[in-house]
Amino acid sequence: MENGAAPTAKPVIVAIDGPSGTGKSSTSKAVAAQLGLSYLDTGAQYRAITWWMVTNGIDLEDPTAIAAVAGKPEIVSGTDPAAPTITVDGVDVAGPIRTQEVTSKVSAVSAVPEVRTRITELQRSLAAGAEQGIVVEGRDIGTTVLPDADLKIFLTASPEARAARRSGELKGADLHTTREALIKRDAADSSRKTSPLAKADDAVEVDTTELTLAQVIECVVTLVEEKRAGK
């Protein structure tokens, strides 16, 4: 090696997709932290643009109205897995993007092609700038945003397991209502025309229903290490 410098590993790009409550965020954050990679929660970006539209009184029943202002808010994502951040026009929206109102409206906003084009550009630019590599989680990362990712994972879990995990987070939330809302959002995300929630042909599917979070993390870390070792 010239100058005796240690060989630097090529940045690794990992795409993790799947429906709500399958463990994408928790797994992606932990894998990125363990392997020294950046981390991007793309759902947070769609939630952030939805929050801006709600706050600015945009008619979310009208895709043309959404498209007309899709370029207006400035969305900035911090990609440190130990402390991910999200701001809209300089305002920290990490809390407000998790309200029931935003959750119930995000699918309508994320289905609009102009919104997807805008957010996809941001995602590609963050992935390209990640020096060590990045774990990007969402719905269309392996299929559309980063089709050349080094590793693609598609997480699944039964609707019952996913609803139980979500209502555990939303303290006191009714299990049946949570399950119905989750199934409705998955259906909307899977059936939209532009870049729907889908498993890429070359993604590794991991059913997390019977696995602990620690087991899922270990499984993904092993898959990344195998890729890096060229297996």
Ligand SMILES: Nc1ncnc2c1ncn2[C@@H]1O[C@H](COP(=O)(O)OP(=O)(O)O)[C@@H](O)[C@H]1O
């Ligand atoms: N394999 C698992 N077993 C049990 N709970 C899990 C598992 N994976 C994730 N969780 C929990 O389920 C909830 C939803 O996980 P999250 O990572 O936010 O999913 P997603 O990003 O796919 O919506 C979190 O409270 C998380 O701690």
Ligand SMILES: Nc1ccn([C@@H]2O[C@H](COP(=O)(O)OP(=O)(O)O)[C@@H](O)[C@H]2O)c(=O)n1
């Ligand atoms: N790559 C992505 C990520 C999220 N989304 C949209 O953003 C919403 C919120 O995503 P999220 O990852 O925060 O959802 P949860 O898994 O936290 O429930 C999804 O329901 C989709 O409508 C998307 O369209 N494409």
